[in-house]
Amino acid sequence: MSEAFDLPYTSQDLSGQVALVTGATSGLGWRFAQVLAKCGARVAITGRRVERLEELAKLIREQGGECAPIRLDMMDTESILGVVDEAEQALGTVQILVNNAGIPDAQRAHKMSLELIDAVFDTNLRGPYILSCEVARRLMAAKLPGRMVNISSTGGFHYAGGGAALYSITKAGIARMTEVLAVEWARNHINVNGIAPGAFASEMMDGMMERIGDFTKATPRARLCDPAQLDSTLLYLVAPASECVTGTVIVVDDGQGGR
Secondary structure: OHHHOOOOOOOOOOOOOEEEEOOOOOHHHHHHHHHHHHOOOEEEEEEOOHHHHHHHHHHHHHOOOEEEEEEOOOOOHHHHHHHHHHHHHHHOOOOEEEEOOOOOOOOOHHHOOHHHHHHHHHHHHHHHHHHHHHHHHHHHHHOOOEEEEEEOOHHHOOOOOOOOHHHHHHHHHHHHHHHHHHHHHHHHOEEEEEEEEOOEOOHHHHHHHHHHOOOHHHOOOOOOEOHHHHHHHHHHHHOHHHOOOOOOEEEEOOOOOOO
16 A cells, blocks of 8 residues: 555645634734745735735745735724635635734733733634634635644643733634644545644744743743744645644643643
8 A cells, every 4th residue: 555655745835725823913824824925825814914914925925925915804804704704705615724923912811901812812722713713614615635733832831820811722722623624524525734843033022022031941942933943844734744743732832841
């Protein structure tokens, strides 16, 4: 049977694929969008800050990639459903979805306003669930396979206080969503996996370090990781050769002990 596969059976060629990345205006999403485009995917880059999307689109096009910047508010159901329509019209059926958008809560659980609770739940968990289901429905209708990568966090598996309780809860929910939807959609050849990063440089991490100080000295390698160090994990999960990998959440935490 192995004679039917290349030796080694691996590829990062995403030519002909359409990807949608949420939270692409900064941090991990900014990098993910460029990586997917560089590997040949046509990428719908989404987020709330339109000027940042245009900036990223210019960068991707200068690098030879194809993309469509589309505004997306993960707290707005109509925006979530509409972004799939817009991406499909601009680029084709979305076969790769990266659920990256997320916000921190930065407050003790009992001090959070109802508005902040709703915003964190909607952005980090409800929105990704609705978007995943909408993309899956369209893939099933088109009888196409798909890949979804949900960005969880080591905070979803380990919480030591510090005022991010709800963030931790929603990221645990994203990990479980990954496992459940993988089972739900396996028969449709839609693979659902996740990445749980540790401490990586981003706008969100900058804000956290402003609040609590530089915690990196207490980590085994005393550093923040760079988003580029997630490239290989992302490409592994969306590449054609990982077709038997589904329902997995890969922890990438630089030995920080997040799970």
